[in-house]
Amino acid sequence: MTAVVLRKVVGKFEDFDAFKRALGSLQVSGVPDYEAYGPVNLDELGPLMPARMIPRSFKETVVEILTGRNVSPVRGVATVGAITGLCLFFYMAVATSNIYKLIVGGKPPVSRVPYVVIAYEGTILLGAIAAFVATLYYARLIFGRQAMPEYDPRFSGDLFGVGASCAPEQVESTMELLRNAGAVEVYEY
Amino acid sequence: MANGVLREIDDLIIGSLDRPSRGYLITLGVCFLMLVIGVAAYAVQYFLGMGVTGLNVPVSWGTYITNFVWWIGIAHSGTLISAILFLFRTKWRNGINRAAEAMTLFAIMTAGLFPLIHLGRVWVFYWILPYPNWRYLWPNFKSPLVWDVVAVTTYFTVSLLFFYLGLIPDLGTVRDRSEGWRKKLYSILAFGWTPSWDKWRHYARGYLALAALATPLVISVHSVVSWDFAMSINPGWHTTIFAPYFVAGAIHSGLAMVITLLIPLRKVLKLERILSLYYFEQMALLLILTGSIVGYAYIVEVFMAWYSGDIFERQFNVIRATGPYGPFYWAMVFLNVIVPMTLFWKKLRTNWTWLFIIGILINVGMWFERFVIIVGGLANNFVPSSWGIYAPRLVEGCISLGSLGLFLLLFLSFVKFFPSVPMGELKDVALEGMEEE
Numbered sequence: 001m002t003a004v005v006l007r008k009v010v011g012k013f014e015d016f017d018a019f020k021r022a023l024g025s026l027q028v029s030g031v032p033d034y035e036a037y038g039p040v041n042l043d044e045l046g047p048l049m050p051a052r053m054i055p056r057s058f059k060e061t062v063v064e065i066l067t068g069r070n071v072s073p074v075r076g077v078a079t080v081g082a083i084t085g086l087c088l089f090f091y092m093a094v095a096t097s098n099i100y101k102l103i104v105g106g107k108p109p110v111s112r113v114p115y116v117v118i119a120y121e122g123t124i125l126l127g128a129i130a131a132f133v134a135t136l137y138y139a140r141l142i143f144g145r146q147a148m149p150e151y152d153p154r155f156s157g158d159l160f161g162v163g164a165s166c167a168p169e170q171v172e173s174t175m176e177l178l179r180n181a182g183a184v185e186v187y188e189y
Numbered sequence: 190m191a192n193g194v195l196r197e198i199d200d201l202i203i204g205s206l207d208r209p210s211r212g213y214l215i216t217l218g219v220c221f222l223m224l225v226i227g228v229a230a231y232a233v234q235y236f237l238g239m240g241v242t243g244l245n246v247p248v249s250w251g252t253y254i255t256n257f258v259w260w261i262g263i264a265h266s267g268t269l270i271s272a273i274l275f276l277f278r279t280k281w282r283n284g285i286n287r288a289a290e291a292m293t294l295f296a297i298m299t300a301g302l303f304p305l306i307h308l309g310r311v312w313v314f315y316w317i318l319p320y321p322n323w324r325y326l327w328p329n330f331k332s333p334l335v336w337d338v339v340a341v342t343t344y345f346t347v348s349l350l351f352f353y354l355g356l357i358p359d360l361g362t363v364r365d366r367s368e369g370w371r372k373k374l375y376s377i378l379a380f381g382w383t384p385s386w387d388k389w390r391h392y393a394r395g396y397l398a399l400a401a402l403a404t405p406l407v408i409s410v411h412s413v414v415s416w417d418f419a420m421s422i423n424p425g426w427h428t429t430i431f432a433p434y435f436v437a438g439a440i441h442s443g444l445a446m447v448i449t450l451l452i453p454l455r456k457v458l459k460l461e462r463i464l465s466l467y468y469f470e471q472m473a474l475l476l477i478l479t480g481s482i483v484g485y486a487y488i489v490e491v492f493m494a495w496y497s498g499d500i501f502e503r504q505f506n507v508i509r510a511t512g513p514y515g516p517f518y519w520a521m522v523f524l525n526v527i528v529p530m531t532l533f534w535k536k537l538r539t540n541w542t543w544l545f546i547i548g549i550l551i552n553v554g555m556w557f558e559r560f561v562i563i564v565g566g567l568a569n570n571f572v573p574s575s576w577g578i579y580a581p582r583l584v585e586g587c588i589s590l591g592s593l594g595l596f597l598l599l600f601l602s603f604v605k606f607f608p609s610v611p612m613g614e615l616k617d618v619a620l621e622g623m624e625e626e
Binding site: 120157 | 192199335342393402612
């Protein structure tokens with residue numbers, strides 16, 4: 001059995017509604033995978049996007065299978081980081097008090113209430129670091145690839161773009177679909 | 190057409206990164222001169238010792254700690270505007286949050302210098318850090334001063350991460366519109382960002398998570414700073430109202446500083462069309478709220494001193510209002526509470542000149558507030574025989590001036606290298622506006 005070589009069709013849009021229309025049409029057209037580009041936060045377009053074909057982590061795969069949605073695991077990682085910070089900073093305060101057991105005013109060296117402040121700050125610190133690193137990792141910002149070949153620098157400025165990966169026999173119909181949705185430029189990459 | 194508006198936003202904001210004007214360079218030069226004066230004054234203190242300052246028994250915390258608390262307060266509005274208003278989906282934050290976040294970072298950096306300057310023996314500053322050492326002596330985690338180090342360090346780190354994450358999409362946009370060395374620089378700084386849905390979805394979750402974490406942090410940091418004082422038993426310091434009182438004051442001064450910085454900035458960077466009066470009017474309305482909370486705290490302090498029946502608290506409040514620091518006390522009440530109430534009049538809160546002046550006045554008032562709390566609390570404690578007077582000396586004044594120079598220098602450098610207004614978020618608002626139409 002020979003693997004089908006997917007071909008790339010790119011559509012550029014000036015109008016945001018036309019762009020969303022194109023994504024909706026692509027979703028029902030049977031095109032296996034496509035990517036959307038735009039200068040504004042596109043997170044809310046999730047329902048119009050395909051389920052990711054190549055999961056990047058075990059957790060992401062599980063989440064996507066269970067929920068059927070494209071969910072980012074960043075918040076989960078941030079929560080784990082925050083809980084780690086809480087435990088670690090509380091432990092640090094307790095453990096360092098126990099290293100040098102100086103009794104002051106007859107009180108025990110470990111005093112839990114003041115350590116809540118340290119643990120609270122640790123929760124936020126490690127939670128934030130985890131959220132930042134997870135965002136970079138999952139969005140492949142440090143470790144990842146450079147721009148996809150179909151990327152047009154104007155996608156970060158004033159244009160919206162769709163890059164659809166489709167089988168050779170779907171190329172014509174996909175180009176037609178994008179034109180009908182209102183694309184100002186359509187071409188095969 | 191939508192793309193015309195989006196292009197215009199890019200043109201205006203990226204255009205502000207062009208070759209600096211003469212006025213900008215002159216301002217930069219003045220700030221540098223202020224910094225040089227500060228560094229020279231610090232050199233005097235470094236070599237001659239703390240005796241060159243006005244600090245002595247009983248007032249061992251003076252201008253430096255006042256400056257520290259004041260700068261930390263100023264740092265608060267950035268995270269308020271970015272994180273809290275983001276969580277509340279407040280649209281007007283979008284035009285000003287980047288500048289406010291940058292201001293936050295630079296204010297914390299400036300604030301962080303003051304405990305070091307105040308230390309005297311700055312070369313052993315690392316004794317406060319939690320690191321393993323052969324003496325088995327660790328910082329005392331029960332001490333509010335160590336809480337402060339942990340809180341401020343956390344605040345700086347989280348603010349930096351939050352600021353940088355917000356900046357990444359805009360750095361990508363600037364990279365796509367740049368050439369030569371600028372393109373290379375922004376390519377590195379943007380971490381290879383492309384605005385694809387796959388990246389946006391992780392980015393949005395990360396930004397939300399950071400906003401959710403930064404919100405309780407804003408409240409905690411200045412609360413911890415206030416506990417530097419409130420955990421002691423000094424009259425005027427030992428009060429439970431200090432945490433909310435300090436947080437409200439911090440937001441009050443931070444908002445005032447944002448207004449003070451952005452009014453000239455919009456002219457210098459030719460951003461008048463983007464930074465419209467609307468944003469400033471919203472901040473002015475918020476100033477009325479924070480000014481009212483601060484005013485309420487002033488009244489409660491006096492009321493509690495009277496109602497508690499504590500003779501030391503009563504005595505302290507009387508001295509504060511009528512003693513040597515009385516003029517500062519009344520100036521702080523007037524500048525922080527009475528003056529912001531003028532913003533109830535639409536005519537005044539939509540007047541650029543008045544807004545600029547009021548921003549400066551509130552910041553002066555907030556500095557007086559910190560001074561009256563810190564110095565006043567130490568100058569008049571329980572025993573009249575140990576009372577004293579503190580007055581800042583020239584070295585302290587020059588170092589304070591230098592800190593302002595450093596802050597402005599950092600801020601002015603930032604706005605020439607990075608987009609000072611978030612382009613992506615403004616485009617979001619523009620698109621939503623067009624969809625509603």
